[in-house]
Amino acid sequence: MSNNTNSTNGHSDRDLGLWFLEQSRLGSARVPTDMDEDEEAPTELNTINSSGGFLVVSPDKLSAKYTNVNLHGHDVGVVQANKPAPVKRLVYYFEIYVKDAGTKGQIAIGFTSESFKMRRQPGWEANSCGYHGDDGLLYRGHGKGEAFGPTYTSGDIVGGGINYASQEFFFTKNGAVVGTVPKDMKGPLFPTIAVHSQNEEVNVNFGQQPFAFDLKEFEAQERMKQQRMIEKFSLPTVSHGIVRSYLLHYGYEDTLNSFDMASKTTVPPVHIAQENGFDEQDVVFALTERKTLRQLIRNGEIDSALGKLREWYPQIVQDDKSATCFLLHCQKFIELVRVGALEEAVKYGRMELAKFFGLPVFEDLVQDCVALLAYERPQESSVGYLLEESQREVVADTVNAMILSTNPNLKDSQSCLHSYLERLLRQLTACCLERRLLSGDQGEAFHLHRVLNSCKKARC
Amino acid sequence: MSLFWIVVHQLAEIEAMAASKKVITREDWEKKLKDVKIKKEDMNKLVMNFLVTEGYVDAAEKFRKESGTEPDIDLATITDRMAVKKAVQCGNVEDAIEKVNDLNPEILDTNPQLFFHLQQQRLIELIRNGKVEEALEFAQEELAPRGEENQSFLEELERTVALLAFEDVSNCPVGELLDISQRLKTASEVNAAILTSQSHEKDPKLPSLLKMLIWAQNQLDEKAAYPRINDLSTAMLEDPTV
Incomplete structure (x- = not known):
């Protein structure tokens, strides 16, 4: 057990866990997405300025x-x-x-x-x-x-x-x-x-009827053109290392071990790590502890997770009003609702969540949590996102980041929050958005979500 | 300084600003990066797609358990695909052909080029093992008829048979055919064909996205100076050079 006793880390900056509060509400329909379909499109003819009389x-x-x-x-x-x-x-x-x-x-x-x-x-x-x-x-x-x-x-x-x-x-x-x-x-x-x-x-x-022209296919062809151009760029062999660092960052230890095992036996063997500039020591930090806590949270065993945290990393949970504690308490509440223990949920909420009411950063999530009680079938309600797997994942990610932040060798507090993969994807999205902004707002933005769900059969 | 020179100086400054690109400071850029919304589950899907497409079947299975991400393909088919790939990589081409046909006979039926390359690889392996007679017989009976259908097949066949003309193949002009890279090339061709037959993209999405990042940064360079990521393996932001 790597029990960090000496690390409050001197970080006086804001609570890292706060970042995850925003993440925790990404699944909510009440949070505006940054998909661009907010632009109004033509729906009918303009009868006000048309050439009168003709x-x-x-x-x-x-x-x-x-x-x-x-x-x-x-x-x-x-x-x-x-x-x-x-x-x-x-x-x-x-x-x-x-x-x-x-x-x-x-x-x-x-x-x-x-x-x-x-x-x-x-x-x-x-x-x-x-x-x-x-x-x-x-x-x-x-x-x-x-x-x-x-x-x-x-x-x-x-x-x-x-x-x-x-x-x-x-x-x-x-x-x-x-x-x-x-x-x-x-x-x-x-x-x-x-x-x-x-x-x-x-x-x-204006699109109220199906078009005679296959617009979807035209768009697909257009994207393919861009894709073909992009494929011409040569890429250093970094994909493998980026995936590996992702697994390390989030503490997916079992996956990582299988991945490393398989990498050794591939022909040709994949050489990774050090020569690619990955700083192993920093991310291997507390890997097993991070994995254990992630498993507990993913199984909905929030009490056990809190127990382990108190034992291994008391500094993370000592402030009961921190974002991390808040998210864990919310999740415990959500788990109680999931199993239908509503009375217990109410009791727990009064004890652990009520104190967050009225605090601006916490309020939205508290309200969503409490709203779960209002529905007979909360899964189908507007706050149903709280019951999804992804919500557990966010809480697990928060704890993971907090543990990473206790690493005494930590150079940059941002590195606890974002894996290399995420930083690259953020840069990609920001570049595309900025370019569009500087081109009179014209054209399509980059959305990871769309790329992942597009053209499974396309042979790029 | 006279008023005249102050005005001239200011004009020059305005002109320079108009001509130069927009400069985005690190602080502004970091704010933009922070505003980007990336869902964890999408990143998980991207990683799963990589594991699946590259054939890391055990890792994919573990990742499904550890992250709750569902693979976009039946994991059992990865094992079969990897067995084929491995067979080619080890030079067991006959075995690979049999396995591909077990998987889906249409793959080779509809893909004459792939079939030819597998047969060519088989010929290469015979030559590598010094089975000259068998190699000649195989070339004449199996490969030559296909060469008649297709000029480029014929040329490749001739190139391959040329291996027999040299005693020391390590120094001959077509020696590269005996190299491990030739096996890997054929193996990845089979791999791609199997993925395509399973309605799956033959390449993982991650490398394409990384290329897209390089492209997007180049595109933005034309319009602005901003913090770039030059080294993908460290994902480190570097300050703009103004």
Whole structure:
């Protein structure tokens, strides 16, 4: 037993365990996630600024019809979406269905800026672009079109999209990509449609109906392109060492032993550790104790875990108002609820949790814990996340970090909190987010969660 | 300093700022790093994916128990896959082919290149063991017909047979075929084919993510100076050079 008696460690900085309080609530639906789907997307046509008199928008605001007789180039019936195309994603896309090409079929689909002149075809003016049905040309910022794709008419489904990764507009006809053009416009861009001869009528689909175009596949291909480029980078052989340090950091001792055993017998044998710069001594610290405590907590045996902590690392549990003690008490309470010992839970809560009420950092979790009592089936409630395995894991991770922090050879208190793997993943996420921030917020962020759940069958 | 020079100096400063990249201090960057939300269970999944894909079956089993992470593939299939891989690594190619077919006969049926490489490896092992006659017979009967179907197979076959022309293979131009690396190459090809047949990615995700980190840092370099991680094995943040 490595009983650390001499280490209060001189760390006067804030309680390391507090960091885990935040972690403990990551599973809660009440905590906003940083997935970007908070951006509002277009849902209907904007009837307020559309060119009055030239076209009629249906009551559901999803179709437009030209009812006049067109006389010149300044009586186009133009209508924008009610919101600009969202930018924090890989691709934005919408479609129109040409219900009636009218007398001349002068329909257009495209993107325009907010200040667009609503009597002109998209593409004819600066800061706009449009794919026109009567000639199949693409117009970008002036009255002369460029060769682009086929014409389209009654019965066709035509789509317009923005690919933020390649910074291109693309258009489709009946589910197939027609072509792409560079997106040289800045600022919010509104999906826009135009009709310009008698009886022309189009329906617009902002995603409320399935698209004719396979957007998911298009996105997958786009991600694959990026992936192929990334795969070209050469990587020093660090993966094995990073996995190993992760197992060490969290005290997964049995896994580590199997991993090391297998590594010795692989052909060729994997050489790791010291030469890769891993500082073994620091993380092997108290490995067996950390493993034992993790097992106890994962089994829900919180009392035993507390007992062992008092015996081995009294300094960690001596302050009963520390984040670590708090999390352990919460977990004990949760375990009582899990087995249906509600009376005992109430008693325990009064004794150990009540004192944390009103303390800002603890309050959210206390409230969630107590809320468990309100439900007949707490698993299915909004605080059901507390009963998941991952909650035990967070508590185990807290204790693990606190034990690591008692290491007298510790150089950097941050190293107790984060494994190398986690630091690398944080850096990766932060780099991607920062780059997007500096690129006008355009494009997709990196989410580990999505990468893990994406394309199992993809052959990258 | 005259007012004129002060103005000139200030203008120069403004110009320099506009031209230079955004500078993110360590303090600001650490705050951004702290705000990133990474779930422990996702990291566990990433580690499990590595163990499973690389064939650490015992470690994967232990990790399932210790962390509660479910593997994304039936662990029993790892054992079979590793047995095939090991057989090739040890030069027991016939044994490996039999095992692959036991696992799923479609793997070799639908993958002529892999089948050819296994047969080629078999030829290499015969030559290594000095079984000249057997090797020749095998080359003519089993490999030559396949070479007729495919030009690149034919070239590889000729290269392999060339081993027979040299008494001291350690010094001959095609000697690398006898190297352990050739076995490992074939073994990892079989490994990948089996994983693919199990609808599993043939490579673990971790190395791709690490490459992505290198790429993402390079991309951000164009726009900003910020603390980088240059040594992946220590994950140490290094201050930006301004």
